[in-house]
């Protein structure tokens with residue numbers, strides 16, 4: 004293998020598994036260390052820079068960082084159940100305990116730059132665009148069909164998971180930057196909007212349409228059958244405050260989980276989730292399923308809905324075909340009928356949560372924005388520009404329904420594109436990240452980070468009692484970590500951003516680092532091709548998704564090979580090295596946001 | 612040197628051996644030696660060898676004297692018995708322990724100061740008596756613990772860190788052990804575990820006095836230009852005479868080697884030492900040839916490493932003394948004390 008080029012920012016970034024997996028590349032270990040040292044406001048601000056909604060995300064994020072977290076791999080075969088660091092819930096700790104941070108937020112721009120931006124929708128995507136552009140002096144108008152900003156975070160995510168004050172606070176921080184917010188204003192013509200002379204338009208209108216289920220009885224029993232996301236919105240707006248005693252929720256995603264748990268709180272004594280797929284294949288996050296089951300909601304799988312059964316329009320139940328999963332000749336999973344008689348489940352109401360779609364009825368197809376066959380806008384995946392370069396899409400409106408953190412990530416990128424576009428720069432040239440590398444060495448075995456490794460297993464977030472939370476849809480279920488538990492959970496983080504940096508010319512090949520490394524990460528061996536090399540290291544490097552760090556050739560002609568996979572970042576290698584060939588260096592990686600830093604050229608005289 | 616304890620977490624694929632232990636279970640406390648010390652690599656090699664051989668840690672006695680090298684038993688096999696003797700006195704304590712309980716695996720760990728200076732008298736007698744043991748000298752050419760004075764194994768003409776030339780003749784512990792009748796004599800280098808681990812395994816399988824001289828650079832006091840025990844010097848002058856594979860029992864041998872390239876020596880316990888020859892015509896079962904080879908290399912400034920000599924038919928101290936199979940420490944009073952009548956008879960016989 005060729006020596007690893009560690010000057011490439013992506014090399015060490017990838018080692019920070021959580022940050023790499025986070026769509027907005029939040030510097031997770033950096034904020035976790037701040038939480039550990041009780042600097043909650045600082046931790047909050049680190050988050051706010053990257054993901055804009057730390058309090059909201061600390062409760063609701065889909066947390067792609069956690070399955071990626073190194074701690075989960077490190078704990079494999081080391082105890083009962085390997086688990087990642089509770090990254091998401093630590094974020095909430097920062098939000099809960101930060102105190103008043105308003106003085107740290109940017110101020111509304113002192114002078115405007117004369118450029119006008121329209122955002123359609125006030126979901127997380129649009130709000131991120133607004134946040135990034137407002138301090139730069141852009142005039143940002145946010146059009147929202149609802150009265151308040153927040154998008155689905157406000158109208159879909161139920162209050163027992165996300166209190167409204169948190170939304171008000173974090174949406175408020177953005178609108179207070181001087182946004183021109185137009186609530187209760189639904190845009191019904193893109194042509195008309197384009198005619199208003201905005202310099203750029205950002206479409207963050209989400210994926211607002213719930214999929215229906217056209218099976219026999221649907222029309223007749225319509226009064227008792229609701230589309231999940233419409234029903235959740237009605238619950239939010241107070242149009243719905245009760246539900247029948249027996250409720251069936253159809254679907255296996257997170258919307259289904261929110262529907263069933265909401266129904267449980269609005270009078271549904273006997274709520275069931277019924278899904279086509281197997282339990283394991285359900286789209287809902289594992290913890291959402293757990294939470295539903297914890298509230299006594301059974302999840303019945305391998306049942307395909309056949310008909311709504313009704314008595315002259317009064318819904319009495321549903322029938323289901325029983326299926327099982329089978330692999331076909333090409334190894335694909337298919338559901339095949341078991342041949343057993345259909346199953347009947349009695350119910351009073353059904354919530355259909357079988358998927359979500361995009362809809363852009365208000366965008367005229369002849370206004371210059373190209374759409375593909377499936378009705379989605381044709382976009383540049385990096386710049387988020389449509390075929391009209393000054394019209395950009397982001398969030399669920401761009402590539403179909405995802406989640407909040409993706410909407411935020413899109414928002415940042417779109418804001419960069421807008422800023423470059425309106426400064427006359429090519430948007431395809433994406434800005435380099437800001438990278439800072441700082442040695443952590445303070446003394447012979449003194450580091451400026453806490454290198455000790457905690458043996459704790461994952462700490463559980465305490466819950467309010469079920470009897471209290473099931474009584475009202477407004478009582479938040481999770482209570483958040485207290486300071487003490489937050490500290491302990493923070494200790495589980497391995498500081499993956501503190502990198503092991505190797506300087507070949509200093510190494511005397513004493514083997515000290517190899518011997519001391521608890522995880523057998525390091526080998527000195529003859530070089531070879533990657534697959535073969537992976538098999539003959541101190542411990543086999545079986546996780547091909549994790550890189551090998553290969554040095555230049557050493558005096559014995561061998562090379563140093565480090566498997567990044569399960570390194571604890573404990574620094575023992577660097578403590579044991581007599582020559583300082585290993586050093587522990589903190590690698591702070593930050594994506595460049597809109598503003599002078601994202602531009603390649605000298606400003607053209609415009610105030611930034 | 613490290614303040615934090617080594618984390619208990621280990622690589623997910625870490626294997627268990629036949630006695631259900633991982634390699635990490637053979638570790639000891641975190642070393643307090645200087646970072647980069649060769650001695651730590653030797654500890655790692657002992658750990659590896661014991662794990663590979665499924666040694667039960669509680670059936671091992673690790674004994675040492677005084678010195679950085681003699682501190683190392685604290686850093687491996689935390690569940691073994693241990694005894695830290697006075698400077699240079701490890702061989703006698705080991706001999707005594709071995710006489711009391713012949714069933715343990717005796718691991719003597721010493722330094723060149725501990726064995727070639729103050730303890731040389733003890734060293735020679737434990738070897739010539741054929742005590743069944745693995746005797747490892749972690750040879751750095753200096754008194755590491757007392758800050759780097761030349762030891763008796765420092766080569767004539769080599770210089771100290773401050774540039775002082777050593778005028779005295781060195782003691783070659785390998786040559787000495789050969790002359791004294793050691794039945795397994797090897798030399799290794801702490802910087803080459805691929806060679807060292809099998810040498811230790813072969814010694815563990817050996818019955819009799821097994822001696823291994825391991826060149827072990829002292830990074831603090833003897834790793835400079837002018838030293839003949841530095842990483843760089845040893846790497847440049849290391850002449851491996853053979854490569855050893857230790858095969859626990861004969862039935863497992865399956866690989867075929869070209870005629871004449873391999874010597875196999877079966878030990879008393881059925882294990883096989885397979886030596887892939889690197890030096891042409893060298894016979895490791897010939898004691899005189901071994902001595903010649905060591906001297907010849909020495910005169911060229913080279914360090915001969917590998918398994919230099921083995922006598923698999925050798926007897927140990929217990930056989931010399933015709934002791935009972937049952938270890939002394941398990942003999943009860945009835946067996947140990949023949950009674951007044953027997954004493955009477957003995958006394959009569961002496962009148």
Ligand SMILES: Cc1cc2nc3c(=O)[nH]c(=O)nc-3n(C[C@H](O)[C@H](O)[C@H](O)COP(=O)(O)OP(=O)(O)OC[C@H]3O[C@@H](n4cnc5c(N)ncnc54)[C@H](O)[C@@H]3O)c2cc1C
Nearest residue numbers: 063124126127128148154155190208209398399405406407
């Ligand atoms: C039930 C449910 C639960 C969810 N739970 C989570 C969760 O726990 N965690 C998570 O990360 N994600 C969750 N999501 C997904 C998440 O809410 C969305 O992915 C995210 O909000 C998308 O953000 P966005 O900015 O693209 O648009 P949205 O949040 O959908 O906001 C779009 C806004 O645009 C407005 N709008 C639309 N068209 C117009 C128009 N023509 N004129 C003016 N305004 C308009 C809408 O009123 C809406 O307010 C959930 C989704 C659902 C349905």
Ligand SMILES: Cc1ncc(C[n+]2csc(CCOP(=O)(O)OP(=O)(O)O)c2C)c(N)n1
Nearest residue numbers: 678679680698722723724725753754755756
């Ligand atoms: C009776 C006695 N004399 C002298 C000393 C001082 N002393 C301690 S260690 C040592 C030399 C150790 O040298 P070596 O065995 O080579 O060990 P190293 O530290 O080099 O590994 C000496 C002379 C002592 N501890 N006890």
Ligand code: SF4
Nearest residue numbers: 021072073496497499
């Ligand atoms: S251990 Fe910490 S730094 Fe490493 S991936 Fe997990 S959260 Fe991120």
Ligand code: SF4
Nearest residue numbers: 520570571573574576
């Ligand atoms: S920091 Fe060094 S010693 Fe610690 S696990 Fe990583 S490679 Fe091993």
Ligand code: SF4
Nearest residue numbers: 510511513514516580
């Ligand atoms: S401890 Fe340092 S000098 Fe020794 S092998 Fe490792 S990197 Fe090289």
Ligand SMILES: [Mg+2]
Nearest residue numbers: 722723753755
């Ligand atoms: Mg010494």
